[in-house]
């Protein structure tokens with residue numbers, strides 16, 4: 024059951040006013056990671072809450088308490104719960120989004136003022152911080168509500184909303200809130216939720232809509248080698264003492280091969296190889312080596328086989344070396360033997376891997392490799408943080424609704440993708456509510472969510488609003 | 504011919520006034536590396552020049568032009584030339600020293616105000632920035648001149664002085680000045696110089712005076728691996744592209760073994776192994792594994808064989824990994840794939856090694872190791888700077904005079920040492936004047952020249968002043 028014709032027409036006819044509303048939202052610099060913008064985050068939360076109320080949504084602002092940032096105690100931005108519709112015959116869909124944004128300054132290299140939404144008619148782009156991450160998608164839902172209110176149309180599903188203002192800064196307090204609210208069962212704001220829909224990621228490319236059913240997890244490590252009590256001069260002590268950097272660099276060189284293979288025994292082995300059939304899924308995705316080369320700006324893909332590159336990103340674990348704390352990092356030439364150096368690396372996890380399963384493998388391996396060095400320095404291995412991977416059943420009606428809606432709006436079948444990064448709230452919803460979660464992106468792969476000149480294509484905003492509404496109709500048509 | 508009894512008595516009797524003069528010198532914060540202290544460096548130069556003049560030395564302040572520091576154009580501190588005595592029957596000794604100091608702030612961890620000389624009668628220490636590096640030794644020469652002037656004694660040699668105010672900041676302009684002055688031959692300030700004496704290093708330990716006849720050279724390298732056009736997110740691109748950090752860390756791991764062996768083919772091999780006889784020199788030095796462990800603050804000596812540790816520091820090359828530019832270096836956990844990373848490392852050189860001979864070995868090796876990685880990233884190897892090693896003939900009369908003077912003052916034979924670091928001006932004097940250079944240290948191995956709580960023992964200042972004067976008498980007694 025596609026959405027009624029008058030719904031999609033309404034979206035087209037009101038495109039300019041929807042863009043005007045996005046402009047209002049972008050103009051509030053709700054940067055959660057900068058204490059001086061904290062009042063703007065609150066302002067953005069209030070703005071969003073009053074928009075929802077004016078569209079007939081019953082809302083509640085939830086106090087998440089205080090936290091410390093840059094040494095200051097600050098009030099956490101409110102979470103905003105919303106509910107509209109209570110028809111027991113309808114399905115209930117929970118929508119998540121975040122109203123905070125990444126930092127942005129013109130001096131970072133923006134071509135325009137980041138908090139002034141620019142409508143570039145030549146390229147069809149809406150340029151501004153938050154346009155695609157995640158104000159555009161949130162406003163997509165408002166557009167759907169607006170259409171139904173103004174047209175006097177009944178919503179095809181019951182809706183619940185959960186919006187937060189700290190996503191870009193670790194979603195502090197949200198996990199606990201979701202768990203405790205879920206624990207209330209029917210009496211809670213998430214009572215009766217049948218499935219979740221999140222629009223906070225991107226198409227794999229710039230051409231083909233997608234649905235995302237998997238995210239990698241993470242295990243982040245810090246491996247510290249310490250020797251002398253203080254930094255030494257390499258003239259006075261080079262070749263006289265065990266140097267921590269020598270040991271650390273050898274250890275780090277034994278973690279991952281240049282071709283991406285993880286050298287920690289047992290880590291790659293936890294993941295079964297893709298069958299020929301599964302491989303075909305990746306072969307069919309609208310993606311090319313050229314796409315990845317364009318997005319990283321250099322011809323450095325690990326393989327010329329597109330499926331291999333996509334599987335490396337989506338369905339295999341990866342290990343990246345991020346850097347070294349405590350060593351010389353400046354420009355120029357300093358002849359120091361650093362006293363204590365800490366290598367930072369992380370492993371992206373895929374099912375059935377978990378941080379708990381991977382950590383002991385890493386620790387055991389590093390200890391045994393360090394022993395081989397016969398060094399008198401000291402080794403310490405720490406796990407800084409971690410998160411489980413997530414994969415959803417894409418044969419679930421929630422995904423089928425997303426697929427049908429995409430076909431109706433974009434006249435093509437969406438790609439089914441997994442992402443290499445993590446969106447931790449996805450797993451929180453899946454686990455605490457025990458329901459299917461669909462990631463239904465609005466923007467394109469080149470939107471530059473955390474970069475300068477972040478944009479959302481006008482067509483993605485408008486067709487994306489239709490997509491979100493149509494998805495609700497497809498959910499409403501499910502008979503199962 | 505030891506110094507006359509009344510010279511040494513004079514030094515003892517005037518110790519307090521010499522310490523008072525050192526206090527005056529330390530009170531001028533002549534930090535050459537900090538633009539805001541540049542006027543103090545000039546003040547210190549003027550102070551020193553007027554001291555020399557008042558002691559009968561004919562001086563000249565030499566303008567070294569301007570340079571750029573921290574983006575500001577600054578006048579370089581003056582070099583100060585001096586001459587006293589022109590007796591063709593006497594030998595002529597050139598004295599070098601530097602009147603600038605390292606930065607120091609109480610907040611760095613000093614127990615006392617760094618620019619107030621503290622006379623600690625309990626420990627016998629004179630504590631303050633520059634006390635041992637290099638104001639104490641310079642003032643040792645002033646003490647010698649003072650004694651001769653006040654006692655009406657004739658100096659046993661002709662003296663020439665060359666003092667600079669930029670040693671702690673790269674001795675800018677000095678090499679050119681020395682070369683051009685040396686090129687003037689007899690007409691120049693260095694005309695007729697028979698040998699050079701520099702007091703700007705330290706005993707190997709806290710017990711035994713030493714003479715230093717060798718310094719290691721240096722070849723400093725930067726090896727850059729570049730891949731993507733910008734930093735990438737490890738979630739989105741881990742195991743999809745060649746990561747520069749992976750490649751760089753593997754390359755850096757192939758430079759030096761945990762036991763200090765240099766893995767670049769041909770570098771260690773340039774240096775012949777020590778004969779049993781040469782080994783005995785190191786066996787005899789007053790030094791123990793405990794000494795090195797105390798000075799680095801941890802039991803991390805590469806060997807339990809004292810001669811092996813000393814040779815590693817003095818007569819073998821070493822390779823130290825200093826750090827990585829461009830990678831994540833902060834605290835915490837950042838999931839970045841850095842776009843371009845540059846490893847910094849340096850090789851301390853010993854004869855017959857030269858930067859010119861070592862550089863192509865390093866470059867060829869890194870290129871060939873990089874090729875083995877089959878990476879699509881780009882490699883660049885640069886040599887940032889370098890300097891030749893220096894070894895003097897310790898059988899030369901200049902050293903014999905130093906040995907006899909030490910025996911006369913300290914009643915013991917000095918250790919003959921080489922140092923692991925470099926004092927570039929040593930090589931400049933040796934090469935441009937073609938004469939023997941003696942390094943005759945005043946301070947002890949635990950003085951902490953560039954650290955907090957820098958000190959010079961009172962006894963080293965006073966006995967050291969006698970040593971410098973006695974050395975001149977021993978030179979004067981040379982008949983060769």
Ligand SMILES: [Zn+2]
Pocket residue numbers: 121156157190223
């Ligand atoms: Zn987002």
Ligand SMILES: [Zn+2]
Pocket residue numbers: 125156191472473
């Ligand atoms: Zn984001």
Ligand SMILES: [Zn+2]
Pocket residue numbers: 601636637670703
């Ligand atoms: Zn010095």
Ligand SMILES: [Zn+2]
Pocket residue numbers: 605636671952953
């Ligand atoms: Zn110094």
